[in-house]
Amino acid sequence: MTPPSRQALVPFVSVDHMMQLVHHVGIEPLLVELADAIEADFRRWPDFDKTPRVASHSDIGVIELMPTSDGQHYGFKYVNGHPGNMRQGLQTVTAFGVLADVATGYPLLLSEMTILTALRTAATSAMAARWLAPHDSRVMAMIGNGAQAEFQALAFKAICGIAEVRLYDIDPAATAKCVANLAGRGLRVVPCASAEEAILGAQIVTTCTADKQYATILSDNMVGAGVHLNAVGGDCPGKTELHRDILLRAGIFVEYPPQTRVEGEIQQLDPDHAVTELWQVIAGHVPGRTRADQVTLFDSVGFAIEDFSALRHIHKRLQGTGLFLDLDMIADPDDPRDLFGMLCRAAPRQDAA
Numbered sequence: 001m002t003p004p005s006r007q008a009l010v011p012f013v014s015v016d017h018m019m020q021l022v023h024h025v026g027i028e029p030l031l032v033e034l035a036d037a038i039e040a041d042f043r044r045w046p047d048f049d050k051t052p053r054v055a056s057h058s059d060i061g062v063i064e065l066m067p068t069s070d071g072q073h074y075g076f077k078y079v080n081g082h083p084g085n086m087r088q089g090l091q092t093v094t095a096f097g098v099l100a101d102v103a104t105g106y107p108l109l110l111s112e113m114t115i116l117t118a119l120r121t122a123a124t125s126a127m128a129a130r131w132l133a134p135h136d137s138r139v140m141a142m143i144g145n146g147a148q149a150e151f152q153a154l155a156f157k158a159i160c161g162i163a164e165v166r167l168y169d170i171d172p173a174a175t176a177k178c179v180a181n182l183a184g185r186g187l188r189v190v191p192c193a194s195a196e197e198a199i200l201g202a203q204i205v206t207t208c209t210a211d212k213q214y215a216t217i218l219s220d221n222m223v224g225a226g227v228h229l230n231a232v233g234g235d236c237p238g239k240t241e242l243h244r245d246i247l248l249r250a251g252i253f254v255e256y257p258p259q260t261r262v263e264g265e266i267q268q269l270d271p272d273h274a275v276t277e278l279w280q281v282i283a284g285h286v287p288g289r290t291r292a293d294q295v296t297l298f299d300s301v302g303f304a305i306e307d308f309s310a311l312r313h314i315h316k317r318l319q320g321t322g323l324f325l326d327l328d329m330i331a332d333p334d335d336p337r338d339l340f341g342m343l344c345r346a347a348p349r350q351d352a353a
């Protein structure tokens, strides 16, 4: 049997290799690199094909495809969101993705993206806060202490200089896990008994809960002047975290309005309620925070360009590490038109008796 040609082989980053790569680079340095890569792509936002993600909803969750291209590379992510999974011992969010070469359409990379999504979401959140949060922010409340939580805490430490995280989750076991995982990482970690206690003294409040309903993780009276809200968990129709009254007095920043108006906190508002696209702030077209006492909200739902940036960065970072497997994924006959001949030549031999 002829071995596959070089073109047939696509580098595949497994979960194990992704974890090794993260440790090879270092978690915080990689978060900083990802934030810079995502910010650079937000700055050239008009270069990208953009479409709201293609979502397939069920009563208990969603499966989504998230494609984009900058004309040179194409990327997509498959991702699910099933808040009830945890009760069966499964992840709420799992993902994998592909980066491809636009010139040939051949894939360049296939990667796990469950860990990469946690990294890119945290890097995006902290990158947005770099533009929107009060500059002297040192304390962050982290409400929802599940799979994403430690990534968020470390990204805000590495990228925004957060020194203290105040943790709250309806399940004390989640908070205890988070306290243990963040021990010895240079953050003051304060477990709290309520969301009200967690937000005490915080300049940044991150909500990262999972529940398929219009939840009220924060009510209006809990949000003081000047606070930056990083709302991560409201990311599907009928799945929000903030009371509507907060939205009515906040400066709202979003990724891609046609997607966020359907999936984000702003699904609770009129379809023409004014919001600012984050890329416009980064590109210098419009201001971010305009007053020290302004409440700013990054209504994050996760957009395809963040995954594209992350895949491209991992592709670059893989070089020379060997932290991938070559998958025989693309049929590559010697004569491109002889696909059938290649198939026939691979038939098991009928050796004469």
Ligand SMILES: NC(=O)c1ccc[n+]([C@@H]2O[C@H](COP(=O)([O-])OP(=O)(O)OC[C@H]3O[C@@H](n4cnc5c(N)ncnc54)[C@H](O)[C@@H]3O)[C@@H](O)[C@H]2O)c1
Pocket (backbone or CB within 6 Å): 081, 083, 086, 092, 093, 117, 121, 143, 144, 145, 146, 147, 148, 149, 168, 169, 170, 171, 174, 208, 209, 210, 211, 215, 217, 231, 232, 233, 234, 235, 300, 301, 302, 303
């Ligand atoms: N915006 C994005 O780009 C993006 C990316 C990834 C995940 N998400 C969303 O972030 C959320 C968290 O994801 P995860 O992987 O950490 O989920 P997870 O299930 O691991 O953790 C969620 C945590 O929220 C807690 N929780 C639920 N209701 C709560 C409440 N009322 N108050 C306090 N805590 C509460 C749960 O006990 C759990 O510990 C999900 O909704 C997911 O869809 C968004």
